[in-house]
Amino acid sequence: MLTWLRELAATVGTFDRRALEPGYALRCTAGVAIPLVVASLLGKPALGVAAAIGAFITGFTSLQGIYRTRLTAILIAALGMSVTSFVGALAAHSTFGVIAATAVAGYACATIGQISPMASTVTLNSFVAFVLFSSQPLAPAAALQQSAFVLAGGVIQAVLLLIAWPIGRQGVERAALADVYRNLEKYARELVQNSATLPPITPLATARQILADPQPFARAAELARLNRLLEDSEIVRRRLGALAATSASDAGAPARAVSSAVAEQLGAIADVLVGRSGEIAAPTLPVVPDTRQYATISDLIGHLRDATEAAAMIAGGRMPSFDLLSKPRPGPYVQSRIDWYSRDALRFSAVVAIAMVLGRHFAADRGYWIPLTAAIVLKPDF
Numbered sequence: 001m002l003t004w005l006r007e008l009a010a011t012v013g014t015f016d017r018r019a020l021e022p023g024y025a026l027r028c029t030a031g032v033a034i035p036l037v038v039a040s041l042l043g044k045p046a047l048g049v050a051a052a053i054g055a056f057i058t059g060f061t062s063l064q065g066i067y068r069t070r071l072t073a074i075l076i077a078a079l080g081m082s083v084t085s086f087v088g089a090l091a092a093h094s095t096f097g098v099i100a101a102t103a104v105a106g107y108a109c110a111t112i113g114q115i116s117p118m119a120s121t122v123t124l125n126s127f128v129a130f131v132l133f134s135s136q137p138l139a140p141a142a143a144l145q146q147s148a149f150v151l152a153g154g155v156i157q158a159v160l161l162l163i164a165w166p167i168g169r170q171g172v173e174r175a176a177l178a179d180v181y182r183n184l185e186k187y188a189r190e191l192v193q194n195s196a197t198l199p200p201i202t203p204l205a206t207a208r209q210i211l212a213d214p215q216p217f218a219r220a221a222e223l224a225r226l227n228r229l230l231e232d233s234e235i236v237r238r239r240l241g242a243l244a245a246t247s248a249s250d251a252g253a254p255a256r257a258v259s260s261a262v263a264e265q266l267g268a269i270a271d272v273l274v275g276r277s278g279e280i281a282a283p284t285l286p287v288v289p290d291t292r293q294y295a296t297i298s299d300l301i302g303h304l305r306d307a308t309e310a311a312a313m314i315a316g317g318r319m320p321s322f323d324l325l326s327k328p329r330p331g332p333y334v335q336s337r338i339d340w341y342s343r344d345a346l347r348f349s350a351v352v353a354i355a356m357v358l359g360r361h362f363a364a365d366r367g368y369w370i371p372l373t374a375a376i377v378l379k380p381d382f
Contacts, residue, residue, distance in 0.1 A: 024062070024063070027059075027062075027160050027161070027164055028055075028056075028059030028062065028157065030160060031055040031056075031058075031059055031153070031156050031157040031160050032052050032055045032056045032059070032153075033052075034055070034156055035048040035051035035052050035055060035149070035152065035153055035156065036048040036049075036052050039051075047149065048149075050085070050133075050146045050147075050149035050150050050153070051149040051150065051152045051153035051156070052153060053129070053132065053150065053153065054078060054081055054082070054085075054129070054149065054150035054151065054152065054153025054154050055153035055154065055156050055157050056153070057077075057081060057125045057128055057129060058074055058077050058078050058081070058125065058153060058154040058157045058158075059157055060121065060125060061073050061074050061077040061121055061122060061125055062074050062157060062161055063121070064117065064118040064121050064122075065118055065213070066172065066209070066210050066213040067165065067172075067213050067214060067215050067216065068213050068216065069118070069213050070161065071158055071161060071162070073118050073121070073122055074154060074157055074158045074161065075154065075155075075158055076122050077121070077122045077125050077126065077154060078150070078151050078153070078154020078155060078157075078158070079151065079154075080122060080123070080125070080126035080129075081125060081126050081128075081129035081150050081151070081154065082129075082147040082148070082150045082151035082154075083126070083147070084105060084126045084127065084129045084130035084133075085129045085130065085132070085133040085143075085146060085147045085150045086133075086143050086144060086146070086147035087101060087105075087130060088101070088129070088130040088131065088132070088133040088134030089133050089134065089136065089137065089138040089142070089143035089146060089147075090137075090138070090140065090143055091134055092133075092134045092135065092136060092137035092138070093137040095360050098134050098356060098360070099353055099356050099357055099360070100353075101130070101134070102130070102131070102134070102352055102353050102356040102371060103349045103350070103352070103353035104349075105126075105127055105130050105352075106127065106348050106349040106350075106351075106352040106353060106375070107345055107346070107348070107349035108123065109123040109124060109126065109127040109348065109375070110123075110342070110344060110345035110348035110349065110378075111338060111339075111340060111342065111345045112338070113379075114337070114338050114339060114342065114345075115338065120379065124375065124376075124379055127352075127375055128372060128375065129150060131352075131356075131368050131371050131372050131375070132368060132372075133146065133150075134368065135366070135367075135368045165215055165216065165217050166217050170215060170218060170222060170226065170314075172210060172215075173207075173210055173211060173214075173215070173226050174226070174273045174274065174275075174314070175273070175274060176203070176206055176207040176210045176211075177207055177226065177229050177230060177233070177273050178269075178270040178271075178273035178274045179203045179206070179207070179270075180203045180204050180207050180230070180233045181229075181233060181266050181267075181269045181270040181273065181307075182203075182266075182267070182270040183200040183203045184199070184200075184233060184236055184237060184240065184266045185263050185266035185267040185270060186200075186263075187199050187200060187237075187240055188240055188259045188260075188262045188263035188266060189259075189260075189263045191240065191243060191244055191259040192259050192260045192263070198241070199237045199238075199240055199241045199244075200237075204230075204233065204234065204237065207230055207233075208230065211223075211226060211227055211230055222314070225310045225313050225314055226314075228306070228307075228310045229269075229273075229307055229310045229311065232303045232304070232306050232307035232310070233307065235299070235300075235303045236262075236266070236300060236303055236304060236307070239296055239297075239299055239300035239303070240259070240262070240300070242296045243258070243259060243296060243297070243300070258297050258300070258301070262300065262301075262304060265304055265308065266304075268280050268308075269307055269308060269311045272311045272312070272314070273311060273314075280308055280311055280312050347378070348375070348378050351374050351378060352371045352374050352375050352378075355370040355371035355373075355374040356370070356371045358370050359371060
């Protein structure tokens, strides 16, 4: 019990500065402020509230995805929130109607959210908009106007995201590739000590997803260099894995000697990619005798030189010190399916409907916080 409490205290007390993303927070704050400032300048500050709410909630959606997938998530969330805010404002005229609509919206949120973390975030944000705007009944015309403002708030966040893309200088891609080469460096050093297990695959899979969703404003030559680095890393990984099979034997001495030099060069490539080094020299590798590993080592050295050349071409571009984009959130590596009779979805629907009943029955001030809290607590994690 004491061990569990100590572990809990250590977890709660951990502060990871790397998780802070001030640039993302600043961009989202600007998206919320713009409609409020514009509405105030027009002398109608109340008109900016719905757009600000739409921008605020949509800002959380911009944590999902990479480039096009992130923009798609924002636009789908904005459209979903626009529709659910309209339905919520109309359903608010009837207690029975809003409770029934809450149950249906809750079921749809939990069911569609099974597809992926991105879908879960989009549907939860749409449900939050439904609950918020169901607190005030409106006529159809007024509800339509309100939903249009909610959509406009989401579009503002999408535009700010587009503006931030060119400023990033492919920082997302370079950081992902640097992680790949850093892990390969670690693996090569393990080969020297005969302690290697298997080449890491997770950083490589993540980099594949990121480069498969490229920055739309990037130059074709830049994308070609990044993909060249990815292809070289895949081959280097396979060749290092082949050397691991022989490095433990006496005949593996050449492989261990090469692995040490390869590790140094892999680390240099990673440093260039993240901007720690402004230049990179051609690899200096030991002469390989004509052994049974000759073909593998020669191919490894060739692709390492190719990766060095590609890294040298982007060595002049430094990483931005203040990134307006949040860290990439690649999707899951397995394809999910929807279970239309999921107990979790039915439970979510029932709980939020009961929470709405409580908020309506007791006429609580801002009673919408009851179903909102229930929805956030029950949100499925991936």
